[in-house]
Amino acid sequence: MPLKPPLPHHLAEKIANKLNYRHQDSTVIAVVQEATTNQVLMVASMNREAVILTLTTGYAHFWSLSRKKVWMKGETSGNKLRVIDVIVDCDLDALLLRVEPLGPTCHTLKWSCFHNNLDMLLKEFEGKENHTRKIVV
Amino acid sequence: MPLKPPLPHHLAEKIANKLNYRHQDSTVIAVVQEATTNQVLMVASMNREAVILTLTTGYAHFWSLSRKKVWMKGETSGNKLRVIDVIVDCDLDALLLRVEPLGPTCHTLKWSCFHNNLDMLLKEFEGKENHTRKIVV
Secondary structure (H helix, E strand, O other): OOOOOOOOHHHHHHHHHHOOOOEOOOEEEEEEEEOOOOOEEEEEEEOHHHHHHHHHHOEOEEEEOOOOEEEEOOOOOOOOEEEEEEEEEOOOOEEEEEEEEOOOOOOOOOOOOEEEEHHHHHHHOOOOOOOOOOOOO | OOOOOOOOHHHHHHHHHHOOOOEOOOEEEEEEEEOOOOOEEEEEEEOHHHHHHHHHHOEOEEEEOOOOEEEEOOOOOOOOEEEEEEEEEOOOOEEEEEEEEOOOOOOOOOOOOEEEEHHHHHHHOOOOOOOOOOOOO
8 A cells, every 4th residue: 555644644754854845044945835726726845744734634734934833735725635645855855745725825816826827927017026925714 | 127137226226225134145036937837946145236237137146145256147058037027015025026047947857846745755865864955046
Protein backbone atom coordinates (compact mmCIF):
# COMPACT_ATOMS: atom_id res chain seq x y z
CA MET A 1 0.00 0.00 0.00
CA PRO A 2 1.55 3.36 -0.96
CA LEU A 3 1.98 5.87 1.88
CA LYS A 4 -0.79 8.49 1.90
CA PRO A 5 -1.94 10.93 4.60
CA PRO A 6 -3.00 10.60 7.37
CA LEU A 7 0.31 9.07 8.50
CA PRO A 8 1.49 8.08 11.98
CA HIS A 9 3.53 10.81 13.67
CA HIS A 10 6.92 9.04 13.45
CA LEU A 11 6.66 8.66 9.65
CA ALA A 12 5.44 12.24 9.23
CA GLU A 13 8.45 13.43 11.23
CA LYS A 14 10.85 11.32 9.15
CA ILE A 15 9.47 12.83 5.95
CA ALA A 16 9.43 16.36 7.37
CA ASN A 17 13.11 15.99 8.36
CA LYS A 18 14.13 15.28 4.75
CA LEU A 19 12.79 18.52 3.29
CA ASN A 20 14.88 21.57 2.55
CA TYR A 21 13.19 24.54 4.28
CA ARG A 22 15.10 27.10 2.28
CA HIS A 23 12.33 29.61 1.67
CA GLN A 24 11.27 32.61 3.78
CA ASP A 25 10.77 31.81 7.52
CA SER A 26 12.28 28.29 6.95
CA THR A 27 9.50 27.00 4.72
CA VAL A 28 8.90 24.86 1.65
CA ILE A 29 6.47 25.96 -1.09
CA ALA A 30 3.20 24.01 -1.28
CA VAL A 31 1.26 23.90 -4.55
CA VAL A 32 -2.33 22.71 -4.09
CA GLN A 33 -3.93 20.81 -6.97
CA GLU A 34 -7.41 19.30 -7.11
CA ALA A 35 -6.93 15.54 -7.51
CA THR A 36 -9.92 14.90 -9.76
CA THR A 37 -9.48 17.78 -12.23
CA ASN A 38 -5.77 18.72 -11.89
CA GLN A 39 -6.82 22.35 -11.42
CA VAL A 40 -4.26 24.37 -9.43
CA LEU A 41 -6.14 25.91 -6.48
CA MET A 42 -3.57 27.88 -4.47
CA VAL A 43 0.05 28.13 -3.44
CA ALA A 44 1.29 28.71 0.11
CA SER A 45 4.20 28.17 2.50
CA MET A 46 4.70 25.30 4.95
CA ASN A 47 7.17 25.14 7.81
CA ARG A 48 8.15 21.84 9.44
CA GLU A 49 5.21 21.98 11.87
CA ALA A 50 2.71 22.61 9.04
CA VAL A 51 4.16 19.66 7.08
CA ILE A 52 3.78 17.33 10.08
CA LEU A 53 0.22 18.55 10.83
CA THR A 54 -0.76 18.08 7.17
CA LEU A 55 0.69 14.57 7.03
CA THR A 56 -0.76 13.41 10.35
CA THR A 57 -4.26 14.93 10.07
CA GLY A 58 -4.76 14.59 6.29
CA TYR A 59 -5.87 18.24 6.09
CA ALA A 60 -3.71 21.02 4.60
CA HIS A 61 -1.96 23.30 7.12
CA PHE A 62 0.24 26.23 6.14
CA TRP A 63 2.62 28.79 7.62
CA SER A 64 1.27 32.33 7.32
CA LEU A 65 4.10 34.66 6.25
CA SER A 66 2.08 37.70 7.35
CA ARG A 67 0.63 36.44 10.65
CA LYS A 68 3.69 34.32 11.52
CA LYS A 69 1.69 31.31 12.62
CA VAL A 70 0.52 27.90 11.42
CA TRP A 71 -3.09 27.75 10.26
CA MET A 72 -5.36 25.06 8.88
CA LYS A 73 -6.91 26.04 5.55
CA GLY A 74 -10.66 26.24 6.25
CA GLU A 75 -10.34 26.64 10.03
CA THR A 76 -12.70 29.66 9.78
CA SER A 77 -14.58 29.12 6.51
CA GLY A 78 -14.93 25.33 6.77
CA ASN A 79 -13.47 25.03 3.27
CA LYS A 80 -10.81 22.53 4.25
CA LEU A 81 -8.52 20.70 1.83
CA ARG A 82 -8.44 16.93 2.32
CA VAL A 83 -5.00 15.75 1.23
CA ILE A 84 -5.17 12.64 -0.96
CA ASP A 85 -1.48 12.49 -1.86
CA VAL A 86 1.77 14.45 -1.54
CA ILE A 87 4.50 14.56 -4.20
CA VAL A 88 7.89 16.12 -3.42
CA ASP A 89 10.04 17.91 -6.00
CA CYS A 90 13.61 17.09 -7.09
CA ASP A 91 15.38 19.49 -4.74
CA LEU A 92 13.09 18.78 -1.78
CA ASP A 93 11.95 22.37 -1.25
CA ALA A 94 8.44 22.15 -2.73
CA LEU A 95 5.42 19.88 -2.22
CA LEU A 96 2.53 19.17 -4.55
CA LEU A 97 -0.59 18.49 -2.47
CA ARG A 98 -3.21 16.54 -4.40
CA VAL A 99 -6.46 17.37 -2.62
CA GLU A 100 -10.20 17.03 -2.40
CA PRO A 101 -11.47 20.56 -1.58
CA LEU A 102 -14.48 20.69 0.78
CA GLY A 103 -15.57 24.03 -0.76
CA PRO A 104 -14.15 26.96 -2.75
CA THR A 105 -10.47 27.48 -1.99
CA CYS A 106 -10.37 31.25 -2.55
CA HIS A 107 -11.55 33.82 0.04
CA THR A 108 -13.49 35.45 -2.87
CA LEU A 109 -15.51 32.19 -3.02
CA LYS A 110 -14.04 31.45 -6.46
CA TRP A 111 -13.04 27.79 -6.75
CA SER A 112 -9.34 28.57 -7.29
CA CYS A 113 -7.18 31.45 -6.05
CA PHE A 114 -5.79 31.62 -9.61
CA HIS A 115 -8.56 33.49 -11.43
CA ASN A 116 -7.12 36.77 -12.78
CA ASN A 117 -6.16 36.59 -16.44
CA LEU A 118 -3.89 39.27 -17.87
CA ASP A 119 -6.78 41.34 -19.30
CA MET A 120 -8.57 41.36 -15.93
CA LEU A 121 -5.36 42.34 -14.19
CA LEU A 122 -4.90 45.37 -16.45
CA LYS A 123 -8.55 46.45 -16.13
CA GLU A 124 -9.71 45.44 -12.65
CA PHE A 125 -6.71 46.75 -10.79
CA GLU A 126 -6.27 49.88 -12.98
CA GLY A 127 -4.24 52.39 -11.01
CA LYS A 128 -3.89 50.09 -8.01
CA GLU A 129 -0.24 49.14 -8.18
CA ASN A 130 1.10 46.66 -5.61
CA HIS A 131 -2.40 46.29 -4.22
CA THR A 132 -2.91 43.49 -1.68
CA ARG A 133 -6.19 42.04 -0.45
CA LYS A 134 -6.70 40.44 2.92
CA ILE A 135 -7.01 36.67 2.85
CA VAL A 136 -9.86 35.08 4.78
CA VAL A 137 -8.69 31.74 6.08
CA MET B 1 -8.45 38.83 -28.43
CA PRO B 2 -7.35 37.92 -24.86
CA LEU B 3 -3.86 39.08 -23.86
CA LYS B 4 -1.29 36.28 -24.09
CA PRO B 5 2.52 36.34 -24.14
CA PRO B 6 4.54 37.55 -25.97
CA LEU B 7 3.34 41.06 -25.04
CA PRO B 8 4.73 44.46 -25.96
CA HIS B 9 7.09 45.86 -23.34
CA HIS B 10 4.77 48.62 -22.07
CA LEU B 11 1.96 46.14 -21.27
CA ALA B 12 4.39 43.69 -19.67
CA GLU B 13 5.66 46.52 -17.46
CA LYS B 14 2.12 47.57 -16.50
CA ILE B 15 1.31 43.99 -15.45
CA ALA B 16 4.63 43.54 -13.65
CA ASN B 17 3.98 46.74 -11.66
CA LYS B 18 0.71 45.35 -10.27
CA LEU B 19 2.23 42.29 -8.63
CA ASN B 20 3.10 42.01 -4.96
CA TYR B 21 6.76 40.89 -4.77
CA ARG B 22 6.51 39.88 -1.14
CA HIS B 23 8.56 36.69 -1.23
CA GLN B 24 12.31 36.21 -0.70
CA ASP B 25 14.51 38.62 -2.76
CA SER B 26 11.35 40.57 -3.82
CA THR B 27 9.79 37.81 -5.87
CA VAL B 28 6.44 36.23 -6.68
CA ILE B 29 5.98 32.43 -6.77
CA ALA B 30 5.55 30.90 -10.24
CA VAL B 31 3.78 27.55 -10.60
CA VAL B 32 4.39 25.94 -13.99
CA GLN B 33 1.62 23.75 -15.40
CA GLU B 34 1.58 21.95 -18.75
CA ALA B 35 -1.31 23.45 -20.73
CA THR B 36 -2.40 20.25 -22.49
CA THR B 37 -2.35 17.83 -19.52
CA ASN B 38 -2.60 20.14 -16.46
CA GLN B 39 0.43 18.37 -14.98
CA VAL B 40 2.38 20.57 -12.54
CA LEU B 41 5.99 20.66 -13.79
CA MET B 42 7.91 22.89 -11.39
CA VAL B 43 7.70 25.85 -9.04
CA ALA B 44 10.16 28.75 -8.94
CA SER B 45 10.60 32.42 -8.05
CA MET B 46 10.25 35.44 -10.37
CA ASN B 47 11.38 38.98 -9.65
CA ARG B 48 10.04 41.95 -11.65
CA GLU B 49 12.70 41.52 -14.35
CA ALA B 50 11.89 37.81 -14.79
CA VAL B 51 8.16 38.62 -15.06
CA ILE B 52 8.82 41.21 -17.80
CA LEU B 53 11.19 38.89 -19.70
CA THR B 54 8.65 36.04 -19.51
CA LEU B 55 5.80 38.24 -20.74
CA THR B 56 7.78 39.90 -23.57
CA THR B 57 9.63 36.81 -24.90
CA GLY B 58 6.95 34.19 -24.26
CA TYR B 59 9.54 31.92 -22.59
CA ALA B 60 9.68 31.31 -18.81
CA HIS B 61 12.42 33.22 -16.96
CA PHE B 62 13.02 32.91 -13.20
CA TRP B 63 15.03 34.45 -10.37
CA SER B 64 17.55 32.02 -8.92
CA LEU B 65 17.50 32.30 -5.11
CA SER B 66 20.88 30.52 -4.89
CA ARG B 67 22.76 32.20 -7.77
CA LYS B 68 21.04 35.59 -7.29
CA LYS B 69 20.42 36.16 -10.99
CA VAL B 70 17.68 35.89 -13.61
CA TRP B 71 17.85 32.81 -15.85
CA MET B 72 15.81 31.46 -18.71
CA LYS B 73 14.63 27.90 -18.09
CA GLY B 74 16.34 25.81 -20.78
CA GLU B 75 19.12 28.32 -21.50
CA THR B 76 21.66 25.45 -21.10
CA SER B 77 19.58 22.31 -21.70
CA GLY B 78 17.38 23.68 -24.48
CA ASN B 79 14.33 22.50 -22.55
CA LYS B 80 12.55 25.84 -22.63
CA LEU B 81 9.00 26.47 -21.47
CA ARG B 82 6.85 28.29 -24.02
CA VAL B 83 4.29 30.28 -22.05
CA ILE B 84 0.78 29.94 -23.49
CA ASP B 85 -1.04 31.86 -20.76
CA VAL B 86 -0.51 33.45 -17.34
CA ILE B 87 -3.08 33.49 -14.52
CA VAL B 88 -2.53 35.62 -11.43
CA ASP B 89 -3.78 34.69 -7.96
CA CYS B 90 -6.12 36.64 -5.67
CA ASP B 91 -3.44 38.40 -3.63
CA LEU B 92 -1.19 39.08 -6.63
CA ASP B 93 1.89 37.31 -5.26
CA ALA B 94 1.76 34.12 -7.36
CA LEU B 95 1.51 33.33 -11.07
CA LEU B 96 0.30 30.20 -12.78
CA LEU B 97 2.22 29.74 -16.04
CA ARG B 98 0.38 27.52 -18.52
CA VAL B 99 3.14 26.22 -20.78
CA GLU B 100 4.17 24.02 -23.66
CA PRO B 101 7.44 22.39 -22.50
CA LEU B 102 10.05 21.86 -25.27
CA GLY B 103 11.52 18.88 -23.35
CA PRO B 104 11.64 17.41 -19.84
CA THR B 105 11.41 20.12 -17.20
CA CYS B 106 13.49 18.40 -14.50
CA HIS B 107 17.31 18.32 -14.48
CA THR B 108 16.97 14.54 -13.83
CA LEU B 109 15.31 14.34 -17.28
CA LYS B 110 12.02 13.36 -15.66
CA TRP B 111 9.11 15.23 -17.25
CA SER B 112 8.13 17.01 -14.02
CA CYS B 113 10.24 18.14 -11.05
CA PHE B 114 7.47 16.66 -8.85
CA HIS B 115 8.27 12.96 -8.96
CA ASN B 116 9.08 11.77 -5.41
CA ASN B 117 6.14 10.12 -3.69
CA LEU B 118 6.25 9.64 0.07
CA ASP B 119 7.49 6.02 -0.15
CA MET B 120 10.36 7.04 -2.44
CA LEU B 121 11.25 9.90 -0.14
CA LEU B 122 11.54 7.58 2.86
CA LYS B 123 13.57 4.97 0.93
CA GLU B 124 15.66 6.84 -1.66
CA PHE B 125 16.90 9.55 0.65
CA GLU B 126 17.34 7.23 3.66
CA GLY B 127 19.78 8.91 6.02
CA LYS B 128 20.19 11.96 3.82
CA GLU B 129 18.35 14.56 5.80
CA ASN B 130 18.08 18.08 4.35
CA HIS B 131 19.89 16.85 1.25
CA THR B 132 19.94 19.27 -1.70
CA ARG B 133 20.84 18.46 -5.30
CA LYS B 134 22.25 20.95 -7.76
CA ILE B 135 19.79 22.09 -10.40
CA VAL B 136 20.96 22.05 -14.03
CA VAL B 137 19.33 24.94 -15.86
